[in-house]
Amino acid sequence: MRKILVTVLLLNPSQAWCWGDEGHQTVARIAAAHLTERARQAVTNLLKQDAAFGADSLAEAMARAAIWPDHIPGGKGATAPWHYIDIGLFEGPSHIAERCPQGNCIVEKMKQYLVNLKRHRADGTWPESKELAFLMHFAGDIHQPLHCVSDADAGGNCVNVVGFEPIANLHAVWDIALVRNLMAHDGPGMTAGMESRFRAKMRRWRDYGSIENIAAESFGLARSQVYGKARPRLPVIPKFIEVQPRNCATEAPQSLRSVKVDGPRSYGANSVDVVRKQLYKGGVRLAAMLNAIYAD
Numbered sequence: 001m002r003k004i005l006v007t008v009l010l011l012n013p014s015q016a017w018c019w020g021d022e023g024h025q026t027v028a029r030i031a032a033a034h035l036t037e038r039a040r041q042a043v044t045n046l047l048k049q050d051a052a053f054g055a056d057s058l059a060e061a062m063a064r065a066a067i068w069p070d071h072i073p074g075g076k077g078a079t080a081p082w083h084y085i086d087i088g089l090f091e092g093p094s095h096i097a098e099r100c101p102q103g104n105c106i107v108e109k110m111k112q113y114l115v116n117l118k119r120h121r122a123d124g125t126w127p128e129s130k131e132l133a134f135l136m137h138f139a140g141d142i143h144q145p146l147h148c149v150s151d152a153d154a155g156g157n158c159v160n161v162v163g164f165e166p167i168a169n170l171h172a173v174w175d176i177a178l179v180r181n182l183m184a185h186d187g188p189g190m191t192a193g194m195e196s197r198f199r200a201k202m203r204r205w206r207d208y209g210s211i212e213n214i215a216a217e218s219f220g221l222a223r224s225q226v227y228g229k230a231r232p233r234l235p236v237i238p239k240f241i242e243v244q245p246r247n248c249a250t251e252a253p254q255s256l257r258s259v260k261v262d263g264p265r266s267y268g269a270n271s272v273d274v275v276r277k278q279l280y281k282g283g284v285r286l287a288a289m290l291n292a293i294y295a296d
Contacts, residue, residue, distance in 0.1 A: 019140050020176040021067045022183060023279055027140040028066035029191055030283025032059035035290060042294040043132070050129035065133040066140060082109040082134070083141050085215055086150040088240040089227060093216035099240075106147065110138045110211045118293045139286035143278040145222035146171050148215045151234065152241035153256050156226065158248035159234065163263035173263055174226065178275045185272060194280045205281045206288045214285065218278075225274050230261045 019027070035043065040058060047053040047061045052068060055061040069079065076083075085105040087095055100108050112123070113135040122128045141147045146155045153159050156170030164177040186193050198205070208214050227234055235255045243251040 019144050020179050023179045024066040024137060024140045025063040026279050027282040027286060028062040028136055029059045030280060031286035032062050034284055034287035039291045039294040043290060046129050046132055062136060066136040068133045069137040082106055084147040084155060087148055087219050089149055089151040090236050090238050093219050096212055096215055106138050106142050107211050107215050114289060136286060140282045142214050143218060143282035144174060145218045145226050146174050148218040149222040152237040152243055153252050154243045154245045157245040158243060158252035159256060159261060161261045161263045173267060178267060178272055182272050182275050198280050202284050206284045208285050221274060229266050231266045232259060234259055
């Protein structure tokens with residue numbers, strides 16, 4: 001199953017990244033600012049039980065927990081498929097259940113951990129504090145459009161992009177390059193700026209309905225704002241092909257691998273704005289999930 005293969009300055013190229021650490025930490029810090037007092041106390045108490053997440057503040061403890069699933073000692077192993085769902089670009093969100101065999105995808109894992117945390121009953125694989133960390137991490141992942149789609153290209157991992165060097169594939173552009181462009185543009189006050197910019201939309205975004213709805217929304221953004229903006233255009237592969245990034249050269253269709261997307265032409269200020277919105281949505285929706293879990 002898919003891992004994100006990225007070669008980036010200052011990053012270990014053997015690691016797998018989703019929104020990059022910076023994106024996940026941003027989602028966690030936004031969520032921390034929107035927790036009820038009851039949820040703040042419950043999350044604080046749970047994270048304090050885990051030495052890996054200790055920090056001076058709840059926001060920083062949540063930020064540490066939110067990146068832990070990408071840094072599990074020994075690698076992700078069996079948890080790797082939990083970070084995404086490969087909905088075929090040609091088929092659409094009505095195929096969510098079909099693309100989640102044995103519940104082994106981000107949609108079902110989020111639903112499972114929402115129930116487990118509400119009941120204070122871990123499933124035995126991970127302690128409750130780690131299940132909370134997975135939920136926080138997945139709340140970020142599911143808002144990254146390329147974690148909810150595949151065009152026979154492992155969620156964009158097999159699509160070549162030029163102009164964002166040393167980043168060279170579509171998935172990594174959206175995971176890392178555009179997040180860093182956002183951080184450079186908005187500066188140290190990025191999260192405060194998001195609060196001001198999106199305050200009027202927060203209630204509508206927070207009321208997400210279901211995890212499937214979030215995945216469908218991200219799929220729609222992938223279709224319109226990622227694949228739809230690519231120049232030159234990418235072909236839509238009319239059948240489902242599961243591809244692993246390490247096998248792009250043999251499993252992904254040549255018609256995709258032969259395209260070199262012009263990154264700056266395709267993904268400029270409008271794409272950075274999509275990333276800004278998705279990170280904020282991820283934060284306020286994560287807070288809504290935790291507030292509901294610890295409401296009583």
